Amino acid sequence: MDSQELPDNGNKGFRYMLLRIAFALLFPIFVFFLLSFLVCLLAIFMGELSISDPIxxxxxxxxxxxxxxxxxxxxxxxxxxxxxxxxxxxxxxxxxxxxxxxxxxxxxxxxxxxxxxxxxxxxxxxxxxxxxxxxxxxxxxxxxxxxxxxxxxxxxxxxxxxxxx
Known part of the structure; x- marks a missing residue:
């Protein structure tokens, strides 16, 4: 039984390492797009708050x-x-x-x-x-x-x- 659990722990460790690498690569891309989207929303919002037409x-x-x-x-x-x-x-x-x-x-x-x-x-x-x-x-x-x-x-x-x- 102990010998069967060792490959599972090694397999789980490999999956965990792959998950960490994928997260390390995808998280900055996700954050970049999220911040870009938020900056666009902020720009649109600030544009709406700009000085209105003169009276x-x-x-x-x-x-x-x-x-x-x-x-x-x-x-x-x-x-x-x-x-x-x-x-x-x-x-x-x-x-x-x-x-x-x-x-x-x-x-x-x-x-x-x-x-x-x-x-x-x-x-x-x-x-x-x-x-x-x-x-x-x-x-x-x-x-x-x-x-x-x-x-x-x-x-x-x-x-x-x-x-x-």
Missing amino acids: SMPTQCKIVSSSVDIRSSKVCELGLLNYKAKHVFDSCENSKFRCRYDYYWTSVFKVEYTDHSLDQMQLALTEAPNEALPVSCRPDFGVAWLTKDKFKVNETYDCWYILDP
Whole structure:
């Protein structure tokens, strides 16, 4: 009987060693995937908690002045993609990408509106368009001038402003 139990103990020891090796190999993989899944869930949760869209408030705007002006926007080519440079006057003019300035006409309005959160009058500048559009839909001087004339100085129009947080 003792001789029969010895092979079983050796067989159990081998199985136990195989189980330990499998556990040592599979446990880190399982932990890696579990932590990756938890990080993804955390990222989704944090994305949902991000700052919500700003609140747009309706009000009445009185146009104080209007004009037509020419604006420029620095555009740099990234292969097939283009982007508008955010820092046009950077000292680092050595760019790896070919850049150019796009010029466009814009209607500029100085408006006066009541900020309901502060309960006082505010002055603001607004432009139409307020960014460089593709060449095919960019307004020329005549369109910018007609837009300026469409909105009369000292007239009041419905408008919206964004509440500061």
